[in-house]
Amino acid sequence: MEQHSNNLKYKHLGIYxxxxxxxxxxxxxxxxxxxxxxxxxxIRISNASHSIVASLNVIxxxxxxxxxxxxxxxxxxxxNISQNETLNVSHLEPIESLSHVRAKIYNQKLDYNAxxxxxxDIVEGDYSNIHLSAFITACAGERMDIDEISxxxxxxxxxxKQLNWDQEIVVDKHCIGGLPGNRTTPLVVAIVxxxxxxxxxxxxxxxTSPAGTADTxxxxxxxxxxxxxxxxxxxxxxxxxxxxxTAQLSPADDVLIKIEKALDIDSEGQLIASVLSKKAAAGSTxxxxxxxxxxxxxxxxxxxxxxxxxxxxxxxxxxGLIVKVVITDGTQPVGRGIGPTLEAIDILKVLKxxxxxxxxxxxxxxxxxxxxxxxxxxxxxxxxxETAKEVLKSGKAYxxxxxxxxxxxxxxxxxxxxxxxxxxxxxxxxxxRIDNRKIAKLAKLSGAPQSKSAGILxxxxxxxxxxxxxxxxxxxxESKGELNYALDYKNNHNDIITII
Numbered sequence: 001m002e003q004h005s006n007n008l009k010y011k012h013l014g015i016y017x018x019x020x021x022x023x024x025x026x027x028x029x030x031x032x033x034x035x036x037x038x039x040x041x042x043i044r045i046s047n048a049s050h051s052i053v054a055s056l057n058v059i060x061x062x063x064x065x066x067x068x069x070x071x072x073x074x075x076x077x078x079x080n081i082s083q084n085e086t087l088n089v090s091h092l093e094p095i096e097s098l099s100h101v102r103a104k105i106y107n108q109k110l111d112y113n114a115x116x117x118x119x120x121d122i123v124e125g126d127y128s129n130i131h132l133s134a135f136i137t138a139c140a141g142e143r144m145d146i147d148e149i150s151x152x153x154x155x156x157x158x159x160x161k162q163l164n165w166d167q168e169i170v171v172d173k174h175c176i177g178g179l180p181g182n183r184t185t186p187l188v189v190a191i192v193x194x195x196x197x198x199x200x201x202x203x204x205x206x207x208t209s210p211a212g213t214a215d216t217x218x219x220x221x222x223x224x225x226x227x228x229x230x231x232x233x234x235x236x237x238x239x240x241x242x243x244x245x246t247a248q249l250s251p252a253d254d255v256l257i258k259i260e261k262a263l264d265i266d267s268e269g270q271l272i273a274s275v276l277s278k279k280a281a282a283g284s285t286x287x288x289x290x291x292x293x294x295x296x297x298x299x300x301x302x303x304x305x306x307x308x309x310x311x312x313x314x315x316x317x318x319x320g321l322i323v324k325v326v327i328t329d330g331t332q333p334v335g336r337g338i339g340p341t342l343e344a345i346d347i348l349k350v351l352k353x354x355x356x357x358x359x360x361x362x363x364x365x366x367x368x369x370x371x372x373x374x375x376x377x378x379x380x381x382x383x384x385x386e387t388a389k390e391v392l393k394s395g396k397a398y399x400x401x402x403x404x405x406x407x408x409x410x411x412x413x414x415x416x417x418x419x420x421x422x423x424x425x426x427x428x429x430x431x432x433r434i435d436n437r438k439i440a441k442l443a444k445l446s447g448a449p450q451s452k453s454a455g456i457l458x459x460x461x462x463x464x465x466x467x468x469x470x471x472x473x474x475x476x477x478e479s480k481g482e483l484n485y486a487l488d489y490k491n492n493h494n495d496i497i498t499i500i
Contacts, residue, residue, distance in 0.1 A: 006031045008069035010076075010085045017072040019258055020129050021045075021054035023089070024063075024070035031089050032058065042128060045071070046088045050079045053092055053126045078125060097121045098131065104138040112151040119155040119252045132259045136270060144269035146311055150318040152269065156277035157319060160251040161227060163200065163283035165234070170198050171372050172284040174275050176291045176308070177209060177266075178298025180440045181335035181358075181458070183343040184290075185213045186241050186401065187350055187365035191391050192372055193239030194400035199372075200234045202244035202282050204254075204274075207261045210443035210455055211340045214243035219344040219452050222409035233407045240404060249281035250274075266298065268308060272315055279321060286322045288371045292330025296436040302327065324375050328364070332434045332462050335361035339448035339455015342476070344414040351398040360461070366392065417453035417476040419483045423490065425499060428468045431460050433498035442475070442496060446486040451478040460497070472497055 008031060013024060023045055025032050037043060039058045044051060054075050064070055069087050071079070081087070097117040100110055110118075118135060121127055127135070144152070173188050189201045203213035203223075214223045223243040225233065230247055233240045245254045253274045260266055279287050289312055291305045292298070299305045309325040316323030335358040337343040349357035350365065369391075370384025379387050391397050405411040439456060447454030457474040460466065475490070477483035490496065 006035065006089050007086050008089060009067055010081055010083065010087050011064060011068045011070050012076070012083055013063070013070040015070070015072050017074055019074055019255055020072065021052050021075040021078065021125055022057055022072040023054040023075065024057050024059050025089075026059050026064045026066045026068065028066040029069075030066065035089070035091060037089075042092045044090045044092050045069075045075065045079065046090070047079055047081060047085060052078050055128055095121055095126050095131075101131065101135050101138060104143070105134065107143055109145065110148055110151070112154060115148070115152045115155040116158065119152075119159045122252045122255055123159045129259060132256065133263060136256060136259055136263060136265060136267070139269050140265055140267035142268060146314055149269045149272050149311060150315050153273040153276050153280075153315055153319055156250045156252050156273055157280045160248045160281060162281045163227070163231070163249070165198060165200070165283045167198055169286055169376050169378075170200065170284050171286045171288075171376055172199060172201060172279050172282065173288045173290065173368055173372055174279070176271070176289065176298055178294070178296075178436060179292050179330055180210060180333040180338040180436055180443065180456075181343060181346065181361065182292070182333070182364070183211075183213065183216050183335060183337075183347055184361065184365040184368055186217060186347050187361075187397070188369045188372065189239045189241055190351060190397040190401035190404070191365070191369040191388050193237060193404065194391050194396040195373065195378075195387070197238065197373070197376055197378065198234065199239040200230065200282050200284075201239060201241050202230075202247055202249060202278060203241065204244060204257060206449045207257055207266060208264055210338050210440050210448035211343055212449070213241065215340045215449040215452070216343040216347070217241040218243075219340050219414050220347075220412055221405035225408060233404065237400065237404045237407050239400070240408065242408070244278055244282075250277040253277060268311070272308075272311055276312070276316055276319055276321060276323075280319045284321065286372070286375045287316065287324070288368060288375055289323060289325045290368060291325060291327050293327055294330030294332070294436065296438075297330030299330065322375065324371060326368070326371060330436070333436060333439060333458055334358075334364055336458050337455065338439065338443045338458060339446070339453070339476070341414040341416060341453040342455045342457055348414070351392070351401050353393060353395070362392075415453060417447075417451070417478045419477045419480055420474050421483060421487065422474050423472050425466045425468055425470045425472055427499055429466055429499040431462050431464045431466060431497060432500045433495075434462060435496055438493055438496045442486055442490055445482075445489050446475055446477040447479070447482040451482065454478055454482065466499055
């Protein structure tokens, strides 16, 4: 790199900012002064081989010398930089795709080229969290029509790597979510792969829930696999359960999900594009999508579910997927565990055909596995669930599950958190309502999913008769502080479980 007045020496600071690129410079830095950089300015940082865009934070202390520059861990990793390397700073050229974001804010319709430019710049890291928030918000509230959703989905598929399994049928499933527990995916993968179909399952981490499939499976095995490692596992065992973040399949989705989580927004258009872009990029051909409907689920009415079903199937067809959407009961949590470790325990109980396995989780997984088997054409209509049941009962699904875990690097038994408190009924009656959102929030406040063994073990379901002082659920946490924090929320919300 040529010597330049805007060259600065890199100093490692070890600052974690999630996906946000942040650059740190001293207030007396000659580059800051000469270029007129101010705090929160977006600037370009370059070394000999890479270039990124980052937001500037100005340091007043002696953390940095005037001739030094620091980066957030995310920015340093993207530049692949080493200590004392020389970096160049410069003004950021205009990000042209932001004009499309502004157009969408004013509710204008965007075409594929516009969405492609936006997604390309997001993947390049040119968007700040403010820009990402603006884009997500502009697309929320049913502000995208079906053509736009299709265009966004195609742009997200094209933004990353795409797998090709050289097979006519590659199956997958997804649940729209909103139900605590409901960890059917690992069970479906084990059953379907044991039957002989190929199911390369890449999953997200939790967005607004106490656990995503990747969070739960990380208790049991390694989920952060490279693209080559995923291929090796699937070619050997016919399936996998991995986090999609490192595979670079629809990489824009992983960036957007983090912002959606912070905003607690999961709009219809973004949701469809997120789900289907990941399925198509993973090389799937046949996909079953589960939409639970309930008062406190993510989808709250059958009407909304039917509209979402239509859009998913239409966009799926536009991107070359055969999609079947099923609408299911979303009135209460599924299974007993809410939180990664507790959900992992449920999964193992079902796979091992244990007597105290949660029957609702088992039956839902068998139904979805059956739908996939039928959609693939390998099983006659109406015979899928029974076939899935036979595979599970035979022990072949458990054997396949263990084999996939070991192929991914390990199989580890789950261990419960050390701190717990039992929550009991304060009167007799019938369980009339379980608030999915509030019980999920309670599990999150106990530490899930960051604290893997935190969460809730649920002992009751809707319609059950309850006696005074009967155990409703047990709250687990990895520290007393987190347990007390969650209990404060519980004590201020007496409608988490309603007994009448």
